Amino acid sequence: MSRAGEQWPPAVLDFGRGARIGLEEAVYCANKQAAQIEGVLAQHEARRHPCLLTRLFPQQFAALADGWRSRLDYDPVSHTAFFMDGRPLGAEPMVAVVSGGSSDAPVCGEAVRTLAFHGVASTRVEDVGVAGLWRLMDRLDEIRRHPVVIAVAGMEGALFSVLGGLVGGVVIAVPSSVGYGVAAAGDLSLRSALASCAPGIVTVNIDNGYGAACAALRALGLNGGRPRPADPTA
Amino acid sequence: MSRAGEQWPPAVLDFGRGARIGLEEAVYCANKQAAQIEGVLAQHEARRHPCLLTRLFPQQFAALADGWRSRLDYDPVSHTAFFMDGRPLGAEPMVAVVSGGSSDAPVCGEAVRTLAFHGVASTRVEDVGVAGLWRLMDRLDEIRRHPVVIAVAGMEGALFSVLGGLVGGVVIAVPSSVGYGVAAAGDLSLRSALASCAPGIVTVNIDNGYGAACAALRALGLNGGRPRPADPTA
Amino acid sequence: MSRAGEQWPPAVLDFGRGARIGLEEAVYCANKQAAQIEGVLAQHEARRHPCLLTRLFPQQFAALADGWRSRLDYDPVSHTAFFMDGRPLGAEPMVAVVSGGSSDAPVCGEAVRTLAFHGVASTRVEDVGVAGLWRLMDRLDEIRRHPVVIAVAGMEGALFSVLGGLVGGVVIAVPSSVGYGVAAAGDLSLRSALASCAPGIVTVNIDNGYGAACAALRALGLNGGRPRPADPTA
Amino acid sequence: MSRAGEQWPPAVLDFGRGARIGLEEAVYCANKQAAQIEGVLAQHEARRHPCLLTRLFPQQFAALADGWRSRLDYDPVSHTAFFMDGRPLGAEPMVAVVSGGSSDAPVCGEAVRTLAFHGVASTRVEDVGVAGLWRLMDRLDEIRRHPVVIAVAGMEGALFSVLGGLVGGVVIAVPSSVGYGVAAAGDLSLRSALASCAPGIVTVNIDNGYGAACAALRALGLNGGRPRPADPTA
Amino acid sequence: MSRAGEQWPPAVLDFGRGARIGLEEAVYCANKQAAQIEGVLAQHEARRHPCLLTRLFPQQFAALADGWRSRLDYDPVSHTAFFMDGRPLGAEPMVAVVSGGSSDAPVCGEAVRTLAFHGVASTRVEDVGVAGLWRLMDRLDEIRRHPVVIAVAGMEGALFSVLGGLVGGVVIAVPSSVGYGVAAAGDLSLRSALASCAPGIVTVNIDNGYGAACAALRALGLNGGRPRPADPTA
Amino acid sequence: MSRAGEQWPPAVLDFGRGARIGLEEAVYCANKQAAQIEGVLAQHEARRHPCLLTRLFPQQFAALADGWRSRLDYDPVSHTAFFMDGRPLGAEPMVAVVSGGSSDAPVCGEAVRTLAFHGVASTRVEDVGVAGLWRLMDRLDEIRRHPVVIAVAGMEGALFSVLGGLVGGVVIAVPSSVGYGVAAAGDLSLRSALASCAPGIVTVNIDNGYGAACAALRALGLNGGRPRPADPTA
């Protein structure tokens, strides 16, 4: 009866992104209805294109039709799902995912799963915040063995500066929204990462484990999108 | 010719504060005219009451009449002055004043001078920010020997959390306005102190070295204003 | 089926904190699942280590397994629980916990219970906001008998300045999130504490009764982590 | 040579405001050039209309042509000037202008002078901030004798709440921009006034002594614009 | 079993406020439990003291024991209740309550009911926002007959400036939290009131109809707390 | 039993707006009760005046009485409804509604439906965000055929600048609240539109599809409220 607008429009997916920059488009599911998500999956199915879903919360997962739900590899902590498998997982962990507290686990998980979808293994070093500095020091040698470190911290984000002063590889800070009062849902930790006195730390958006993993893939040159010079010191 | 308001009103000084809470009122000179400051000094002179001046910037100091200026013990880095001496200085340093960078020196100095005015000696441990963690670790035992630590840091203020997790005495954080961009003139460091994951750190206003020193005096019970129980564990 | 991240990682607890700085690590339960909390309790059980839980809301408490729930000393107003008792309670109250309004009771309770867990008794002086100044004045002598005052206030936080000008002991301000409109969930009260014209007030994060209690323990030297000089005026 | 816009346009003055709402339009001089101010004065001259100038800073006053400058009753502390006298001054002070610190004097002065221009006398009670509560208490009876109180305070603005709980007349809060760090140029004091737990306090913009005086005139019904009911309790 | 804090503390009511400043303490019920509210009512009952309750939401009202609920005069739009009647209502309306939109009705109602509790009648002029200026102009003469105008507006709050330029009596702005996006829950309207180019408008906190009514009582001198000079122009 | 305020006041509708400025008043339903909405419809019914309802959420729609609900043309994605039809729809689409992502569909729909109610057809070009620039480029010629473009984008709003540099017609930016973390519920996208380096882009409030459509009607001169000069270059 109405003249326009009754349906959610079909998504216009960027299937060429992988070829263009070596990173697959992930489907950000927060606030999406079941029908929208199923429509996206159907488009991937039709092209036999694997798909990574992020921010797919348990109640959304439960609302999907059985036929779709049973075909997803779903992780309820990181709120991610794989539809058809991504690239085969490498044997050697290339990224250390380090966190300040156990409440950061969903964000760590989103990074770990995104890396895995793109075929990169990682090592989790969680709950090593600097209030008990020994926890970080105990695992420093292990962390240093990875070319890229993804650091996740909420509250005041002091972990970023301490880590950045001790590790020479790529350090990607992911502020998490853990905290209360002045922590301001991650804004404090974000700004601590940006203003860190340790040189060369880089930052992504609050709780953006997916973005950190993509940045790690770029830094590793494992997304296929980056020229790898024969001799970088030439 | 005007009907009202041509003169700055004389200050109403709280000479009873020392007796009431054991802390002398300091004269905050920022934005005060020379005539106002001289009026305050004259009131102290008349009562033979020593006086601490803070935020007295060099150009303000230079604008005072010679007779007043020559009687001030002025420190151009901390922007503080003593008019008549305060209490005699104790032999044993009771407070460690620790800073993240050399640009924090004016704030450290304001704390050190306020303590000195009240008779308390302190130890300066400056420029030991956590990007080079060894600088702090090298001096940790020395810091720990003081019952109170005043920690001054700008930028992301990671020093507060690291220190708070390593030291068991009173830790008073003073965020400094050192930094740029998201450091936001001390707001970031302030919030880092407040949201620190190290338990029991307390905080004062940005650049408020004077306030930190007053808090230290309260914590030491050296302001005379605090009951000292015979046996606190009884 | 998924390759990583399905489980919440076990917490890495800082059991050495008590020995290091004299304050036990508390378990901050907000947003933690029942299984995570039970895992933490199990770790404490295994080491016969008493444990303080904070921000344990009634619905979380109700979701714990009976075996664990029955062993907790739970307080539904302050949202705290003791697992195994802490230190024996001292006879003499060392801290006055003063509040502006009856809605501040949960924050007051968190401070009182944290102190009790560490063996320190306290006196509650609640609902004495300065809009009815006589309420505070009536109890001023009682408040002054304690070496440390924890002041809790929301809204505009005028209590902090009035108290700080009348009491010579340690004054720890805890801004509470009580209020609406410009009170901004505690941000106004926090900033009032920091900018107070009364000298030497210190502040902790919004609603952080736990942190205030830890700061009180540090100031009292009752955490065992602070050197107590023989003669502080020497 | 240019086609448009080379001149500042002449001001369009609201000479009917006095008749309409009983308050004369004041000329806000901040950022105005000497030529603009002189143009405004010439318009008043032509109509024989007295004029109040606010935020006329000393360097602006000095830049006016001698002929205009000599005819102004200028007050360099409040930055106000009268061009031709306003209404004759009443004998009885109707407004108490109370401030927290001596740095609030320019704002107090702006209120006092605006009242005087409209013929209302006032009493200044300055530098009675609550950190030394006795200063306010000593003068409370005097303050209470005025039907309207204008309270000026910067920093944390605790004065507003204490005063509002003790005085039953009209209380108009003027936040001042005095302070540093979290005081945020008056924003903190403004919010403290608005969120005050004392009932019925009203507020004007930061440093707006002129506006507070206008509000006082409205409340006194002395602006002629307000109906005065024969028997308000009927 | 717990050592402290299991009960909400009884409220410390300021029964002397009416005598002191002529305004009764209202009970702000938001976030209060039924038991707390009932405790407050019992204290009033015991002293035969009428009581105004604000922010008493329907679900809270429903949760009260029947014996208390049946004795309350409850208004579900303004969320206010009277326990025992306040002062008898005057015949002549002294306050015009003007609003920009029909969604402001709860705030208008809180003001109207608070005035009524103190015996002052008022006139409601609602939904006259300036986007349709004729709505306001049609009722301007009626509004002008009241010595005090309470203006309630959300969104951009343009009503305040238009009204303030047309009405010579007391104008009290109440920003409401109506709006979305940049309206920021009333912050925009609040700031519009404060920065209004119409002289002498005063402002209270967002949605604070109670505070506006108290301010109106102060301005009318009907709270008994204000000196009424025999001849204000003397 | 209560003395005032028990009922929501009837809305004062601006039925003259269409004649005055050529735009019908829409009824903003967010937070309105069913009875309020029905009252508004009854007023329109009585005058035979068509009505556009916005922000009418499904649960509100469901709560309307059957008699009213069955007469509404309701669109659950855009949350709009028509009560009686608006103007007949033109054949030629005059506005392109372009969006960055599929989550912007409700905002796009609000614009499309508002245009349709006023008789203007539009073309939807959704999900063409600049991370996959080809999606926008593919449809650029189509977009350029419309005299007005409404651009809807959340997150960082880069779409506005790219579009503004490529299209010469009217470009109206509608920031949407899609995003998380620093996107800050549309504030980031809003500010990106305002600070865009592409000249002549204009902006409306966050999520305000209705306002953008009204602005388009003004720009098209199709609201009847705008003079159309015979020869604009004369």
Next chain:
Amino acid sequence: MSRAGEQWPPAVLDFGRGARIGLEEAVYCANKQAAQIEGVLAQHEARRHPCLLTRLFPQQFAALADGWRSRLDYDPVSHTAFFMDGRPLGAEPMVAVVSGGSSDAPVCGEAVRTLAFHGVASTRVEDVGVAGLWRLMDRLDEIRRHPVVIAVAGMEGALFSVLGGLVGGVVIAVPSSVGYGVAAAGDLSLRSALASCAPGIVTVNIDNGYGAACAALRALGLNGGRPRPADPTA
């Protein structure tokens, strides 16, 4: 001697913009050195391309070499200059530039001059803020004769809503940075424009008279970049 970076890079000018979207690139001079501005002029000279300069402050103008300065048509109030003339000026004013106060003149001037550079005449209606509503009403018929209105206002920006409810043409709001305290350098006025209850107002960045003029050109279809349908109601 240095290896890189000693010179400011030459500007990369978008000379194709006029052909692409019908608007010439203006040179934003704020913070540019004389040498940079002269370099830009030389590029225009070489192509015989007229050039509009904005935010060229008097001291910058004075610092240009005589040869360049004498060839500029400079307006010191609007801080704009023409290098070679733009399009010939139309006879009929198409845009009304309306402002709230005389301090808005620089922003009005920037709009007027940008329009003139593109050949469009305009009418200035300045200093008609709503605190004296008659000033606006007196000139309303004149304003309504223009298809586009550019409204400039600082402070609380109430002008936008009043104007938007009375005028049916295109209304482009330009918030100006005039004001103090909560006016926050234009942020308040900006938000008032965005949240205005008058439908279809659009907004540009604070003080952006240039952008408003470009938007007016787009709306008038006078930039040549917009399709002009033969019969817009078909």
Next chain:
Amino acid sequence: MSRAGEQWPPAVLDFGRGARIGLEEAVYCANKQAAQIEGVLAQHEARRHPCLLTRLFPQQFAALADGWRSRLDYDPVSHTAFFMDGRPLGAEPMVAVVSGGSSDAPVCGEAVRTLAFHGVASTRVEDVGVAGLWRLMDRLDEIRRHPVVIAVAGMEGALFSVLGGLVGGVVIAVPSSVGYGVAAAGDLSLRSALASCAPGIVTVNIDNGYGAACAALRALGLNGGRPRPADPTA
């Protein structure tokens, strides 16, 4: 005469940083006095350690003693200086430094010079903002040849998203403080980088060209601090 604090304390330099993480400590000169800078140079001289100085503004450079000044390789656009040369410059440019506008040149220069000090050559691609998209497209192939892109943009920062969707290498966004009004001194551009819809972009603090260069060195593995696995896909 004063008891403490008259001298700025000597800097505690982190000479071990190069060995630890492969990045030399740079000396941030903003707000440092000439004597402080000379002290730092003397420490480097004594150890024969090259030194990079940043934010050394022309007036500071001019204030240095001749003996020091003549030995600095100073660049007045980027405000950087080399004291003794850094590592020899590689032949092949490894980093593309891309900017939105010519005003971003100082930030670009800081990045270019920091890279050069560490021996890495770079390519400058400046003034290619997306309002004229062809400028970027013309140079896209050249940009893509570098493994790392440093993108500098102020205003709304749309450049980051467009670039991030087209380039597969490491993309490091540096928000610059260029802009006015809502651009908010770089805050807008910063947030646009963080919320970008293009995956895997990373960000550093506003105007932090030094930090971006350090991050590039980490990503290139050219700082010597990062393990380089033999076969990253193994």
